[in-house]
Amino acid sequence: MVKISNCLECNQCCNFEPYVGKVFTEQKLAKYFSFNSRLCKTFFNKIEDKYIFGRYCKQYNAGKCDLYHGDLFPFACAIYPFIIASKPKGGYKLVIDRNCPHWRVVVDNTDQLFDVVKKYAINDAIDTFPEKDLIRMGYKIITIQDDIHIT
Numbered sequence: 001m002v003k004i005s006n007c008l009e010c011n012q013c014c015n016f017e018p019y020v021g022k023v024f025t026e027q028k029l030a031k032y033f034s035f036n037s038r039l040c041k042t043f044f045n046k047i048e049d050k051y052i053f054g055r056y057c058k059q060y061n062a063g064k065c066d067l068y069h070g071d072l073f074p075f076a077c078a079i080y081p082f083i084i085a086s087k088p089k090g091g092y093k094l095v096i097d098r099n100c101p102h103w104r105v106v107v108d109n110t111d112q113l114f115d116v117v118k119k120y121a122i123n124d125a126i127d128t129f130p131e132k133d134l135i136r137m138g139y140k141i142i143t144i145q146d147d148i149h150i151t
């Protein structure tokens with residue numbers, strides 16, 4: 001898999017600095033950060049039943065992602081700064097996060113995006129996040145497409 005954009009590698013979206021050292025069960029990571037089980041295992045080291053926030057995602061080494069271009073590269077990372085948000089009344093929408101300094105460059109790049117969606121859908125590996133949680137967590141989202149199908 002490849003990342004949708006030519007990422008600037010500013011490392012912002014791999015950096016968990018505000019939470020470094022904090023420890024959460026998978027249930028709490030789901031509740032507070034909307035991370036599914038697959039993302040918890042990918043991003044964090046685990047001790048017994050708790051995941052620990054490092055400064056960076058655990059796949060981030062020497063300034064690069066170890067999973068980049070590999071089959072295990074998470075969907076959420078492959079499409080970021082796009083995000084698939086679940087809507088309060090059901091269904092999904094495509095949003096973009098203006099926290100990424102590259103968002104203006106990729107905002108019109110939805111053709112490539114939907115190719116990536118199809119590839120991950122085959123493996124049932126699509127990550128989605130409730131829209132209200134994205135706003136609560138500080139994502140500066142704007143809607144790109146209000147009704148999308150991801151299966």
Ligand code: SF4
Binds near residue numbers: 007
């Ligand atoms: S925030 Fe945007 S530009 Fe920076 S590493 Fe993430 S995707 Fe790349």
Ligand code: SF4
Binds near residue numbers: 058065077
């Ligand atoms: S899996 Fe790679 S791109 Fe995704 S947060 Fe971790 S280091 Fe960053």
